[in-house]
Amino acid sequence: MSDYDVIVIGAGAAGLAAGEALAQAGVSFAVLEAKARVGGRAWTDERIFPGIPFDRGCHWMHSASHNPFREIADRLGVDYRRMGTRRSSGLYLSGEKADAATTRAAWDAVEAAFAAADAAGEAGRDVDAQSVCDTAGPWWPLARHWMSLLSAMPPEQISTLDLAAYQDTKENWPVVSGYGALIARAAAHVPVHLDVEVNAIDRSSTPIRVETSRGTLRARSVILTVSTNILASGKIRFTPALPDAVREAAAHCPTGVAEKVAFLLDAPVEGFDDTAYIDTMTPGDPARAPINFVINHFSQPVIVGQLCGETARELEAAGEPAMVDFGLAALKDVFGSGIGARIRRATATRWTSDPHILGAYSCALSGHADARAALRAPIDGGLFLAGEAVSATAFSTAHGARQSGLEAARAALSAAG
Known part of the structure; x- marks a missing residue:
């Protein structure tokens, strides 16, 4: 059984950002990803059309002038197109x-x-x-x-x-070589354990126990970046059960x-x-x-x-x-x-x-605009949710997911002492 300061579940834009922050902080951490690749819903497929990258997931750097991935693209020399509205021609x-x-x-x-x-x-x-x-x-x-x-x-x-x-x-700037490829490249230095499915999270004792397809891990804090549909699906068993407010928020902000x-x-x-x-x-x-x-x-x-x-x-x-x-x-x-x-x-x-995601991006249902705030609240002081659904103002975007991952990492570091 391995012990860490923080375990991050999911290596999409949120999980990778959390991993970056944890690495910079110098704490022990593990990023677990159920798929055989990183990126989550940020996935540039470079095989389906040989020589032509195809973003199966996110593609546009929304609000590009304020988007941290645009700054990362500039630093890495990654090409993108400056475009405004996508009004049809x-x-x-x-x-x-x-x-x-x-x-x-x-x-x-x-x-x-x-x-x-x-x-x-x-x-x-x-x-x-x-x-x-x-x-x-x-x-x-x-x-x-x-x-x-x-x-x-x-x-x-x-x-x-x-x-x-x-x-x-209204600035939607597509990345020529693929947005998913940019997100993966930006976090290439973050170690990720691939093909590791998380089955259960036990908060009944300290440290928190995380049961996976490759054994049980323990950590003082856990950052969970799965989609709201996965959160609500029961695919991950929680002990004790998630608070009613969180379960209801996931159902009211589906993917x-x-x-x-x-x-x-x-x-x-x-x-x-x-x-x-x-x-x-x-x-x-x-x-x-x-x-x-x-x-x-x-x-x-x-x-x-x-x-x-x-x-x-x-x-x-x-x-x-x-x-x-x-x-x-x-x-x-x-x-x-x-x-x-x-x-x-x-x-x-x-x-x-997709069994690891179950949808595209989140939407708060009418009458439930408060769902995202409920998802942002720490759970028992040691479990933190992150991902695009958690963002208050940039939901459904990769940059919103990234920001939520950074914020969750800061909260987890504070909780871990």
């Missing part, structure tokens, strides 16, 4: 490109929906986002898609008070659904700029949910689509072929059936069913 309706006026009207409606939700939250109202939006207009399905995508939860469940707490500079489907083509798509954004929808057909695509990703012959809401949940449950088929059908609407012959390889993410 093209809208396709039933396969036909809408004119500029229609596209502007659609995006004005999308932004009006977000503005209405933010205004409600800023006024202190903790209600569902859909209830304050204009749902009768023709562009509500598109607004619903984007709300569901950015919060990983449908608008009828999103807390307006939580949504308004998110601090956003929602957001997936990607990506295609490698024989060559970049003609007539589109480098990293062009488009949206496609079929008005009046609820079976054809909207989907947005990035075309010619970093001038590469790659198209990446984003799925969310119940459509994504159902497709993900049906498996990768169903997800690819849905994305391909939308591409055929835009580019014609000939696009199928140009596809060399396709893939889809499966975060919702």
Whole structure:
């Protein structure tokens, strides 16, 4: 049995940041990761499209001018693109490109929906986002898609008070070599024990006992960085049980659904700029949910689509072929059936069913904007939660996860004496 000052569970952005802080403090620690890789939901896949990195998880450095990973990228000489809003450059309706006026009207409606939700939250109202939006207009399905995508939860469940707490500079800067690769490289000096699943955490005595697939460890403090869905799933046994407030907070701030489907083509798509954004929808057909695509990703012959809401949940449950088929059908609407012959390889993410994560990123449900504060509270003075869900103002982001990991490390160091 090994003893440490601090044990960190999970080597995503939060766990790696905690490891960095603990290493700098010179205490004994162990970072345990259930997967065979680091990064968690920050994962740059460099194999699926040979020579072309694909971020299966987080991709944009949100609020980039204030994002610590942007500073890290500068220090390491990692290239990224300075971009502002991701407002679409093209809208396709039933396969036909809408004119500029229609596209502007659609995006004005999308932004009006977000503005209405933010205004409600800023006024202190903790209600569902859909209830304050204009749902009768023709562009509500598109607004619903984007709300569901950015919060990983449908608008009828999103807390307006939580949504308004998110601090956003509107700077979304993608990392050319992959955001996941940047996060892994930034913490390359942090020792991580891979393929180690944690089964139980026993706080009934001092030190805390952590039961893993490779034996039992002990520590004076533990930092737990798993997703809220894992926390609520019972996959980790707690003795004594987690406080009611924490268990309820995890249930009220679930990890929602957001997936990607990506295609490698024989060559970049003609007539589109480098990293062009488009949206496609079929008005009046609820079976054809909207989907947005990035075309010619970093001038590469790659198209990446984003799925969310119940459509994504159902497709993900049906498996990768169903997800690819849905994305391909939308591409055929835009580019014609000939696009199928140009596809060399396709893939889809499966975060919702990933046994170590069970979802994309967190969203506080309406009426429960206080859930994140409950997750931040120390448990019995020795167990600390970290991760994007714990962040008050940068939830659903890698930089929010990083900050929470640093804060948890400081708290754990203080508790460990």
